[in-house]
Amino acid sequence: MEEKVVEIRGLMKSFGDLDVLKGVDLDLYKGENLVVLGKSGSGKSVLIKIMVGLLKQDSGSMKVLGQEVSTLRTKALNELRLKIGFSFQNSALYDSMTVRENMEFPLVRNVKNLTRGEITRKIEELLDSVGLPQSINQMPSELSGGQKKRIGVARTLILNPEIMLYDEPTAGLDPITCMDINNLIVQVREQYNTSSIVITHDLTCAKATGDRMAVLLDGQFKAIGSFEEVFAHAEDERVKSFYDYNFVDS
Numbered sequence: 315m316e317e318k319v320v321e322i323r324g325l326m327k328s329f330g331d332l333d334v335l336k337g338v339d340l341d342l343y344k345g346e347n348l349v350v351l352g353k354s355g356s357g358k359s360v361l362i363k364i365m366v367g368l369l370k371q372d373s374g375s376m377k378v379l380g381q382e383v384s385t386l387r388t389k390a391l392n393e394l395r396l397k398i399g400f401s402f403q404n405s406a407l408y409d410s411m412t413v414r415e416n417m418e419f420p421l422v423r424n425v426k427n428l429t430r431g432e433i434t435r436k437i438e439e440l441l442d443s444v445g446l447p448q449s450i451n452q453m454p455s456e457l458s459g460g461q462k463k464r465i466g467v468a469r470t471l472i473l474n475p476e477i478m479l480y481d482e483p484t485a486g487l488d489p490i491t492c493m494d495i496n497n498l499i500v501q502v503r504e505q506y507n508t509s510s511i512v513i514t515h516d517l518t519c520a521k522a523t524g525d526r527m528a529v530l531l532d533g534q535f536k537a538i539g540s541f542e543e544v545f546a547h548a549e550d551e552r553v554k555s556f557y558d559y560n561f562v563d564s
């Protein structure tokens with residue numbers, strides 16, 4: 315049987331009268347890229363926050379790497395978070411630090427006893443993987459949006475995460491750069507054997523990166539499957555509208 319790295323069952327979360335998650339079931343399998351689609355305000359970020367222990371569900375279960383997140387104490391939660399790489403929408407690089415310093419930061423903070431040589435080798439290996447070995451001494455302000463995203467991904471990978479979370483990886487990028495980032499997401503899975511959740515509104519990105527799609531509608535995942543399975547014969551108007559919005563000229 316395929317190994318599950320995330321197992322969500324009957325997850326519910328409300329804020330006052332607003333029921334955001336109304337019984338979410340979802341699995342992420344080891345080594346897969348799962349795309350989560352859902353319109354603005356549908357609860358994607360809430361789901362991710364529960365996954366990393368920043369919010370607690372009202373009921374239901376969120377198991378990550380075999381652990382029920384809501385029951386973890388601070389130390390265990392911090393250890394779990396180190397196994398989850400979060401690639402932010404805005405890359406979250408520190409503007410006052412060089413690329414090297416940005417990449418050193420998580421390593422020096424979280425991994426003890428590394429020599430300077432080991433740190434440099436690790437940074438160089440990852441910059442190579444994302445195709446930017448020449449950027450090591452540059453400042454973020456000297457990089458394009460796509461390059462910043464690549465460095466952000468490299469920095470996330472430096473702690474060898476088992477799970478990668480990509481939040482809107484192609485937002486604000488031109489189509490060619492989007493394609494580069496999509497390829498990078500696929501390459502990362504192959505090279506580092508990560509399991510990933512890709513949150514996006516961009517169906518080209520979804521199709522290129524996702525082994526499976528999961529569409530969050532009205533607080534539940536209503537359609538889960540391959541791109542073809544979800545969109546080729548979509549009957550639900552809300553699923554269809556996602557496709558039409560992305561691919562049909564208005």
Ligand SMILES: Nc1ncnc2c1ncn2[C@@H]1O[C@H](COP(=O)(O)OP(=O)(O)OP(=O)(O)O)[C@@H](O)[C@H]1O
Pocket residue numbers: 329332334352353354355356357358359360361
């Ligand atoms: N801490 C909070 N307190 C109150 N309401 C919240 C809180 N966090 C999220 N919400 C509400 O929950 C709903 C879902 O928000 P969420 O941020 O998960 O949406 P999203 O699907 O990530 O949207 P987007 O694509 O725009 O990022 C929204 O209506 C939001 O206002």
